[in-house]
Amino acid sequence: MFTYFPKNYMWSSAVLLSLTAGGQLGQIDRQLAPLRETKADPEAWTKAWDQAGALQAEFAERDLSRGCRRSASERYLRAVNYYLTGERQTAPGPAKANSYRLALETFGKAVETMPRPLERVEIDSPDGMLPGYLIPALARDSAAPAPVVIFYNGFDVTKELLYCIIREEFADRGIACLVVDAPGTGEPLRLRGVASRPDYEVPTKAVVDYLVTRPDIDPARIGLLGISLGGYYAPRGAAFEHRIKACAAWGAVWDYGALWQHRWETRSKTTPVPFWQLPWVMGTETMKQALEKVKAFALAEALPHLTQPFLIVHGADDSMIPLPHAERAIKAAGSRDKQLVVFDGVDGGAEHCSMDDPDPARQLIADWFAQRL
Known part of the structure; x- marks a missing residue:
């Protein structure tokens, strides 16, 4: 098994789930690399994935402004992926609810810009x-x-x-x-x-x-x-x-x-x-x-x-x-x-x-x- 976090099976399995759903390793690493050698911190985990999602959503908006709807849809979907990967291992509470809300809102934007109907x-x-x-x-x-x-x-x-x-x-x-x-x-x-x-x-x-x-x-x-x-x-x-x-x-x-x-x-x-x-x-x-x-x-x-x-x-x-x-x-x-x-x-x-x-x-x-x- 590819263990992105050498000492944390749970977090490594989450990275694999994200990759299975179309996540990009470079994008993930950009946010999660600082967590690899530190003590597991649930708040830092949620924040890192939310940041990964927010960055892709920002790039999607930029693509839309250029008239590139299909590339925007792909960016939105990766943002959804990242929000939900972090959310899944975040305990019930305000932070989890916020990540999930962002995921649903962003998925709606992805659907609006998809080349095929959903x-x-x-x-x-x-x-x-x-x-x-x-x-x-x-x-x-x-x-x-x-x-x-x-x-x-x-x-x-x-x-x-x-x-x-x-x-x-x-x-x-x-x-x-x-x-x-x-x-x-x-x-x-x-x-x-x-x-x-x-x-x-x-x-x-x-x-x-x-x-x-x-x-x-x-x-x-x-x-x-x-x-x-x-x-x-x-x-x-x-x-x-x-x-x-x-x-x-x-x-x-x-x-x-x-x-x-x-x-x-x-x-x-x-x-x-x-x-x-x-x-x-x-x-x-x-x-x-x-x-x-x-x-x-x-x-x-x-x-x-x-x-x-x-x-x-x-x-x-x-x-x-x-x-x-x-x-x-x-x-x-x-x-x-x-x-x-x-x-x-x-x-x-x-x-x-x-x-x-x-x-x-x-x-x-x-x-x-x-x-x-």
Whole structure:
């Protein structure tokens, strides 16, 4: 794994996430280099990423003044990336709220200047409205409705980062993509306090109910993809919502509760987020309560019900969620068409979600859905 911070796995993993979402190492280094050899300071972390975002937003405004809308959009997206990378590891409070506000405002500016349309949607669900962005398929036959892939967040990620990660990979293959903030992520968590839930078939049903009403979407060709903890959310959703026709996990999960129990008991140094984050995402007051709630986030009982085509993409050296999680998950799945692809660090990234070399995984996943939808 590329460790930008030699003595801080958590911060290094955040840098990899930013790079996966299109961050530029030179831009990141310009702000974060002073933090590399100092004691970890959360306030300095937030400030550095906010400064990185603000600088890119400033350059975007300069590009706009010159009439360069496309380059401005790219600058805005990198600003969003940097605001959200810092925000994710900033504890709830004014600084976190400010970074998130800046990210949402800047993403809106990016959408306004994009060369391709991006549609914001609001999906009614038992947890309230779930906001998302629909990336339309490039029209191969303008009269025909398109297949679609729903893309779920990982642990405390956001739809804006998901967009930066996937961009037009599905669209260029004639597939629409819906990046969505579901319970325990993005806007529902940050703006309405909606915690995560183990029965992710509930929001999945709501999202599918919405998609089948759209004349531009083919209701018989709906796929579901999850990244990181989305490797629990997506298979769980597909196992009990069979209008999903294909499912992929970009990083597998088998038993998230056992994983967090181990992290907590050992005070693991390869935990990608601060420990306060689990109670926040689970909606509990204490770590003890969070560890109890997260026990339900296991796939042993659900995966036999997953019969659709199923793909797991995992890194051989994943230090956050070890490879045996992926091996147990693929074995338990009820699908006849199921495949585990393990990247070894040479053919693609071997770390968590292949974030040390993500593009081979991204291309493989998009191609796999194109063959099955």
